[in-house]
Amino acid sequence: MNPRPFSDHQRGLFVSVDGPGGAGKTTIVHHLAQMLVAEGAHVHVTAEPSSGPIGKLACDLTETVTGHALACLYAADRYHHVETEIKPHLKSGHTVISDRYIASGLVIQRFDGVDPAFLWQLNEEAEQPDLTVILEADPKVIAERLSERGPHNRFQYTPGSSQTEVEFYRQATETLNRAGFEVLQVDCSSRPPEQSAAIIRNQLVVLLARNEVSS
């Protein structure tokens, strides 16, 4: 068994982490990055909305623009993010971890009533991650985490939003599975974030081993 599985690969792995508001995406991404760096990986942590021009615009407009227009803006940011930040880092051997990616695009704009089929059409040509992580959690647990931490955006203010979002993520996961994405569902209701990160890390080791066998 290779003791430093992440240290000697030409192209890095692309991992996305999505899930309902307050599930723990940012916290788990932080632990995962620390874990991979400790094992010799070059890691680039990124997020959506991206820090690029379209991401900044989307961020500025999220409270005032709704529905299809906002969905298009987030999808545009995603395609630009892939070309200008994600692919260049993958090419230089970084493992890229994105805090939110396609699954968020399939879920969040549904709160504004956008049809999931439209959201899929907008997003289906974006780069497929090597691993798409979907955090799952009991809606009651994440509603409590959200109220302790405080909501980050208008989608998290509505009572019952956690319950609705968990269901939207379930449907998005089905769509991604049907489209052939490598999806890992991690229930983070009662696990400490370090353990959720370790589950993701272990799946990446499996993927690296699989890639070695097939190359």
Ligand SMILES: Nc1ncnc2c1ncn2[C@@H]1O[C@H](COP(=O)(O)OP(=O)(O)OP(=O)(O)O)[C@@H](O)[C@H]1O
């Ligand atoms: N087991 C756990 N796993 C992850 N986060 C947890 C856990 N228990 C408590 N938390 C806390 O939940 C809160 C929400 O976490 P975080 O901000 O990482 O979520 P998020 O999914 O990135 O949220 P958002 O969608 O609003 O960006 C944080 O205060 C975090 O410390």
Ligand SMILES: Cc1cn([C@H]2C[C@H](O)[C@@H](COP(=O)(O)O)O2)c(=O)[nH]c1=O
């Ligand atoms: C990727 C994506 C993001 N959003 C919105 C939702 C929030 O306003 C921010 C994300 O901030 P957080 O701290 O990670 O919760 O971006 C969106 O509406 N649609 C998307 O596809």
